[in-house]
Amino acid sequence: MKHILPALAALLFLTAPLRAADTPNIVLVFTDDQGYGDVGCFGAKDFVTPNIDKLAKQGTKFTDFHVSQPVCSASRASLLTGCYANRLGIHGALGPNARHGIHANETTLAEVCKSRGYATGMVGKWHLGHHPQFLPTKHGFDSYFGLPYSNDMWPEHPEAKKGTYPPLPLIENEKIVDPNVTAAVQSQLTQRYTKHALDFITAHKSEPFFLYVAHSMPHVPLFASEAFRGKSKQGLYGDVIQEIDWSVGQILSALDEHKLADNTLVIFTCDNGPWLSYGNHAGAAGQLREGKGTVWEGGVRVPFVARWPGKIPAGSVCREPAMTIDVLPTVAKIIGADLPKTKIDGKDIGPLLRGEPNAKSPQEAYFHYYNTNELQAVRSGKWKLILPHTYRTMAGQPQGKDGTPGKYKQVKIEAPELYDLDADTGESQNVADANPDIVKRLLAFAESAREDLGDSLTKRVGKNTREPGRVPEEKKPNPQRQPNPLTPFPKKEGGTEPNAEDTKQSETVLSPSPLGGGVGEGFLPPFPLGRGSGG
Known part of the structure; x- marks a missing residue:
C-alpha cells in the first residue's frame, strides 16, 4: 500500500487539469x-x-x-x-x-x-x-x-x-x-x-x-x-x-x-x-x-x-x-x-x-485571395506583388452619406505590380520593372499557392482544399414542422403563441431545415453592380 499511494498521487497530479499559472x-x-x-x-x-x-x-x-x-x-x-x-x-x-x-x-x-x-x-x-x-x-x-x-x-x-x-x-x-x-x-x-x-x-x-x-x-x-x-x-x-x-x-x-x-x-x-x-x-x-x-x-x-x-x-x-x-x-x-x-x-x-x-x-x-477564389496578391518580407485582377475603388467617385453607400468603379490591373512596403506603405510606386528577380520569386510563391489552394483567375483547382459543411435539400418540406430557421414558429390559428408541440419555451428554436437556394455561393445579395455586399 505504501508504494501504491505515492504512485496514485503522482497519477492524479499528472491527470489533473492544469492550474491558471500554466x-x-x-x-x-x-x-x-x-x-x-x-x-x-x-x-x-x-x-x-x-x-x-x-x-x-x-x-x-x-x-x-x-x-x-x-x-x-x-x-x-x-x-x-x-x-x-x-x-x-x-x-x-x-x-x-x-x-x-x-x-x-x-x-x-x-x-x-x-x-x-x-x-x-x-x-x-x-x-x-x-x-x-x-x-x-x-x-x-x-x-x-x-x-x-x-x-x-x-x-x-x-x-x-x-x-x-x-x-x-x-x-x-x-x-x-x-x-x-x-x-x-x-x-x-x-x-x-x-x-x-x-x-x-x-x-x-x-x-x-x-x-x-x-x-x-x-x-x-x-x-x-x-x-x-x-x-x-x-x-x-x-x-x-x-x-x-x-x-x-x-x-x-x-x-x-x-x-x-x-x-x-x-x-x-x-x-x-x-x-x-x-x-x-x-x-x-x-x-x-x-x-x-x-x-x-x-x-x-x-x-x-x-x-x-x-x-x-x-x-x-x-x-x-x-x-x-x-x-x-x-x-x-x-x-x-x-x-x-x-x-x-x-x-x-x-x-x-x-x-x-x-x-x-x-x-x-x-x-491574399478575394472574389471567391481569386489569388490577387502575394506578400514576402517587405515585398508585395499585386497580381492581375479587377478591383473596386472609390477614387473620384461621389461618397456615400449617412448610411447610404456610394458606387464603386472597377479598375483592371493588366500586369503584376510590385511594391516595397518598407519604403512605400501606401503602395504608390510600382517597382516591378526595376526588380525582375523579386517579381520572379514572388510569382513562384503564387504558383505554389495555385497548386495548393487553386486560383479562379488562372482557372486552377487546388489539390488540398476541403469542402464546407452543407445543409441537404429536403424532398418534402412541411412548413408547419420545418419552419425557416430565421423566422418564428408558425402561430396557432387565431392565437398569438407558438405551437406548444413545436416548442416549450418563448424563444424560437432553430430548425435544421434549409432556407432554400442561395445566391451563388450565398454571399452576394442582388445589389447593383459595383456596390458590394454585406460582410
Missing part, C-alpha cells in the same frame, strides 16, 4: 470593418480609444498585421481555424440564403482550447453559417450570444429590394431570443455583448477560459447607445468606436477585479479594412491604399495589439508581417495544445509577441 486565459476581441487608422495608437484623431491604447502601452502593437481576405466570413474562418478560408471552402460573406458553413471536421480555436480544459464562450457576430450544425456551440463554444451574420443583412438595408432579407435574429446558444432585431435592438448590441462577456468572465474566473468577443460594429448600419451618441468629433462612426473602446475597458476592468489580468492574454484586432463607399459612416485606412473588398493594404492590414503582463514587453512594437492564420497555432503553443490533425496554414508567432531578439515572421509568404 494556462493563461485568452480574450480575443474582433471588430468589424474597423480601419487601420481607427485606433488612437494607430493614428486616429477625431475620436479616442484609451482602453485599446492602454493594451498597446502595456503590451505590444503590430504595425504589419493582416487578414487573409478582406471580407467578413472568409476573414473569420481564417482567424478561428488557422487556415486560408478558401482551403475550407468559405468565401466572401455568407448571407441568410447560404446553405453552407464551417464543416464539422474543421477544428476551431475554441476546440483547441477545450482540449486543454478551457471554458469557452463567444459573444457577437459569428458569420460562419447560421444553420444549427454551423453555430458556435457546435464548434467548440460552450455558450454563444449574438447575430449569426452581418447586421446589415436585414430588411432595412438601404439597397435591398423588399423580400431580399428575412428578419435579423438574435441568438443565444441555439435559440432565437429575438426573431426580429430592430434599430432599437441594434443600438444596444455593444452594451449587451459587453454584459454577456462580463458575465462569462465572472462565471469562469476560477478556471482557464477562452472568450471571443466579435463586435458587430462598426459594420454598417451604425448604432451606438444613447450614452455614446454625439460624444466624438467624428459623428456616429466615432461614437461607435468609442463605445467599442468602452467595452474593451469593461473587460479589462473585470480582469482586474477578479485578479486575472496578469494571467490573461488579451488580443484586439479586426476582420478587414474600412468599407469606404459608406463615406462618413466608414472608417479610415490611414496612409494605406483602398479599403475593404480589396487586397491593397487598406483592405487587408488591420490594427493588432496584445497584452500579457510579464510575457509581452510593455510598449513594444512589432514590424514583422503576421496574419490572422497565425493566431490559432500561437495560442495552441502557449497553452500546450496539439494542433489540428488537418492541414493548417498558420505558424507560431510567439517569438514576435514576446519581442525576442531578431525574431522574424515564420512565413516565407502570405497570400
Whole structure:
C-alpha cells in the first residue's frame, strides 16, 4: 500500500487539469470593418480609444498585421481555424440564403482550447453559417450570444429590394431570443455583448477560459447607445468606436477585479479594412491604399495589439508581417495544445509577441485571395506583388452619406505590380520593372499557392482544399414542422403563441431545415453592380 499511494498521487497530479499559472486565459476581441487608422495608437484623431491604447502601452502593437481576405466570413474562418478560408471552402460573406458553413471536421480555436480544459464562450457576430450544425456551440463554444451574420443583412438595408432579407435574429446558444432585431435592438448590441462577456468572465474566473468577443460594429448600419451618441468629433462612426473602446475597458476592468489580468492574454484586432463607399459612416485606412473588398493594404492590414503582463514587453512594437492564420497555432503553443490533425496554414508567432531578439515572421509568404477564389496578391518580407485582377475603388467617385453607400468603379490591373512596403506603405510606386528577380520569386510563391489552394483567375483547382459543411435539400418540406430557421414558429390559428408541440419555451428554436437556394455561393445579395455586399 505504501508504494501504491505515492504512485496514485503522482497519477492524479499528472491527470489533473492544469492550474491558471500554466494556462493563461485568452480574450480575443474582433471588430468589424474597423480601419487601420481607427485606433488612437494607430493614428486616429477625431475620436479616442484609451482602453485599446492602454493594451498597446502595456503590451505590444503590430504595425504589419493582416487578414487573409478582406471580407467578413472568409476573414473569420481564417482567424478561428488557422487556415486560408478558401482551403475550407468559405468565401466572401455568407448571407441568410447560404446553405453552407464551417464543416464539422474543421477544428476551431475554441476546440483547441477545450482540449486543454478551457471554458469557452463567444459573444457577437459569428458569420460562419447560421444553420444549427454551423453555430458556435457546435464548434467548440460552450455558450454563444449574438447575430449569426452581418447586421446589415436585414430588411432595412438601404439597397435591398423588399423580400431580399428575412428578419435579423438574435441568438443565444441555439435559440432565437429575438426573431426580429430592430434599430432599437441594434443600438444596444455593444452594451449587451459587453454584459454577456462580463458575465462569462465572472462565471469562469476560477478556471482557464477562452472568450471571443466579435463586435458587430462598426459594420454598417451604425448604432451606438444613447450614452455614446454625439460624444466624438467624428459623428456616429466615432461614437461607435468609442463605445467599442468602452467595452474593451469593461473587460479589462473585470480582469482586474477578479485578479486575472496578469494571467490573461488579451488580443484586439479586426476582420478587414474600412468599407469606404459608406463615406462618413466608414472608417479610415490611414496612409494605406483602398479599403475593404480589396487586397491593397487598406483592405487587408488591420490594427493588432496584445497584452500579457510579464510575457509581452510593455510598449513594444512589432514590424514583422503576421496574419490572422497565425493566431490559432500561437495560442495552441502557449497553452500546450496539439494542433489540428488537418492541414493548417498558420505558424507560431510567439517569438514576435514576446519581442525576442531578431525574431522574424515564420512565413516565407502570405497570400491574399478575394472574389471567391481569386489569388490577387502575394506578400514576402517587405515585398508585395499585386497580381492581375479587377478591383473596386472609390477614387473620384461621389461618397456615400449617412448610411447610404456610394458606387464603386472597377479598375483592371493588366500586369503584376510590385511594391516595397518598407519604403512605400501606401503602395504608390510600382517597382516591378526595376526588380525582375523579386517579381520572379514572388510569382513562384503564387504558383505554389495555385497548386495548393487553386486560383479562379488562372482557372486552377487546388489539390488540398476541403469542402464546407452543407445543409441537404429536403424532398418534402412541411412548413408547419420545418419552419425557416430565421423566422418564428408558425402561430396557432387565431392565437398569438407558438405551437406548444413545436416548442416549450418563448424563444424560437432553430430548425435544421434549409432556407432554400442561395445566391451563388450565398454571399452576394442582388445589389447593383459595383456596390458590394454585406460582410
